[in-house]
Amino acid sequence: MSAEGRFSAAVGCHGRALHVHEAVMAEKHTKPNFNQPQVAELVKRLFKLTPAEIRSLPSYDDQNFYVAVAEGGEYVLKIMNSEDSKNGSMIEVQTYAMTFLHQNGLPAQTALPTTSGKLMSLEEMDCGYGSQKYLVRLLTYLPGTTISKSPLSPQLLYETGKTAARMDLILQKMEHPHMGVLQRENFIWSLSCLTLLERYIHVLDGDPLQEVVNSVLHQYKTSVVPQWTSFRKCINHGDFNDLNILVQPDENDGYKISGILDFGDMNCGYYIHELAITIMYMMTEHPNPIEVGGPVLAGWESVLPLNKAEKDCLYLLVLSRFCQSLVLARYSVTLHPENAEYLMISSKRGIFIFRQLWELGKEQVEKVWFESAVQFDDRK
Incomplete structure (x- = not known):
């Protein structure tokens, strides 16, 4: 954390x-x-x-x-x-990863x-x-405030996508005697383990949201899993969210990234997972969530262009991360019922964005993301 x-x-x-x-x-x-x-x-x-x-x-x-x-x-x-x-070996690898990124120019x-x-x-x-x-x-101690408190300009979103890609490329070069601990086969927050949510899906009984989550899980199994062999493997930070990125004002009246926090979810995964996670969390902080994908994608592809299979699965993987976040938040209510009202009020925006993404559909969302990514690159 x-x-x-x-x-x-x-x-x-x-x-x-x-x-x-x-x-x-x-x-x-x-x-x-x-x-x-x-x-x-x-x-x-x-x-x-x-x-x-x-x-x-x-x-x-x-x-x-x-x-x-x-x-x-x-x-x-x-x-x-x-x-x-x-689990000292896991903490040791996470701590080493932080130092390795720092040595390679990331904050x-x-x-x-x-x-x-x-x-x-x-x-x-x-x-x-x-x-x-x-x-x-x-x-x-790293300076700055969380990106959640900053205006998400297209330029800052671009830098966020670019930083996420650079981070995973650097981590892929890391060597450590305990690297095997990152093979977290039943890690609930890994996008490779999405089907583990099925054991928690009962928390949505009676909620129309359950049908959407089940549909995403089904499409994940039928459309994403068969393309795993075409995804490029890497080590994921796994939690590049709006509270784990620090920013500071820059000289152009904007913001620059000044810190990367929380390596507790590191795992062996795929590059496309990191991008999907990054887009999902940046959406939760933006007044027009659908517009987030383009600049983040442009930043990512400035470092690591996607292949055909990765492009085809991006939309579903962003939806999949929403599923993990919303189902496990609801599950936490069953463990901490004293916070139920507060937790449910605070997750309403996530549910709204998730539904909006689902209702717009793959074709329309991809059109917005991929076309705006190209336009963003043309402006740079």
């Missing part, structure tokens, strides 16, 4: 339930509960730094703290929940090594549930 914490940012801070981490299904006692003196002690002991300011950052299943140090510098101390902390966080030279430390603490172990990392 990002420094701000994906679930609380998506639901609590920004009033949306369009992205719900699979950790909503985890037990509450796995979340760490460190206090500020304990955080100060960790920073001093593990990194030999003197905290000048510590403040809590929102998070759902981890604990995040902003830390400014007397020696100069701003950081995010990230304390993973005890369940995710058991990702990097982890500060501990005094023993490691990028993370497994710390044992009793947070009120008995003694448990939590992985601790000190990450660089």
